[in-house]
Amino acid sequence: MMIADSQVHLWGDETPDRPWIPGGQERLRHMGHLTSLGPDFLIGQMDEAGIDRAVIVPPTWDRDRIDVALQAWRRAPDRFRIMTRIPLDDPEAAKKMLQSLRDEPAVAGVRLTFSFEVERDWIHDGTADWFWPYAEEHDIPVMMLVPRHKDKVARVAEKHPGLRIAIDHMGILGNTTDDKIAPFIADTVQLARYPNIAVKISNIPSFSTAKYPFTNVMPYVKQLVEAFGAQRCFWGTDLSRQLGKYGVGYKEGVELVTEHMPFLSDREKALVLGEALCTWLRWDGR
Numbered sequence: 001m002m003i004a005d006s007q008v009h010l011w012g013d014e015t016p017d018r019p020w021i022p023g024g025q026e027r028l029r030h031m032g033h034l035t036s037l038g039p040d041f042l043i044g045q046m047d048e049a050g051i052d053r054a055v056i057v058p059p060t061w062d063r064d065r066i067d068v069a070l071q072a073w074r075r076a077p078d079r080f081r082i083m084t085r086i087p088l089d090d091p092e093a094a095k096k097m098l099q100s101l102r103d104e105p106a107v108a109g110v111r112l113t114f115s116f117e118v119e120r121d122w123i124h125d126g127t128a129d130w131f132w133p134y135a136e137e138h139d140i141p142v143m144m145l146v147p148r149h150k151d152k153v154a155r156v157a158e159k160h161p162g163l164r165i166a167i168d169h170m171g172i173l174g175n176t177t178d179d180k181i182a183p184f185i186a187d188t189v190q191l192a193r194y195p196n197i198a199v200k201i202s203n204i205p206s207f208s209t210a211k212y213p214f215t216n217v218m219p220y221v222k223q224l225v226e227a228f229g230a231q232r233c234f235w236g237t238d239l240s241r242q243l244g245k246y247g248v249g250y251k252e253g254v255e256l257v258t259e260h261m262p263f264l265s266d267r268e269k270a271l272v273l274g275e276a277l278c279t280w281l282r283w284d285g286r
Helices: 026-032 039-049 067-074 091-101 131-137 150-159 178-193 215-228 238-247 250-258 266-281
Strands: 004-008 053-056 082-085 109-111 142-145 165-167 198-203 231-235
Touching: 004 198, 004 238, 026 215, 039 082, 039 250, 053 266, 067 082, 067 165, 067 266, 091 131, 109 250, 150 165, 150 198, 178 215, 178 266, 198 215, 198 266, 215 231, 231 266, 250 266
Parallel strands: 004 053, 053 082, 082 109, 109 142, 142 165, 165 198, 198 231
Antiparallel strands: none
């Protein structure tokens, strides 16, 4: 079985030559992340648990840099792909950046965040409008943290049917737990009608106040799999948060799917754990 994690963060330490966004250290502490996470640590964790591949998503506090992610890719180019961040509110700079990465095999697509205050309205106030046709034209897959404004996501998907969109963290607002996630799940389920939208079954521990294996969240996961089909559901850990705040490692993360999602068939488990993600990214071979 191909096991591929749809979301891990790697980042460099904050230094005078590498400033984070304002409040980055506070955000790191609040989210329970490790102090830092580099290629050696990640590869060691993957090897220990038998994880074949991972998609590296640079974190918001490290701005739009992907140098640490590229270090991991150079160490093991068959095991990593990167979803780069872009300055979405500066179209010319973003296009220049994307053009420079066009022939970079490490970069598989773009990750957008519409969750934090400075970016929250960009999906509906016109800031992001330039990007959708550009990404569709250049066949750039997009992973999107978008707990709100899913009606706008629906309109984008309908207008740009060639645009591949994956909704991060099941579409749930951060720091929302237990049955309070229900309205976010319901909104995400409505997006399943669009065949160009997929969903990341990721960051499960943060959405439950229960202990592992977070059984109270599983009915919501089942709703998503039934709506999207396993071929459009991608398992992911957000490993730095999962380890730093909840003490849940890769072994337990995989077993959430293999042992604690009885509603999945063996074939569906294989899809969710990696095959579906690799197909979506057109990440061929093993």
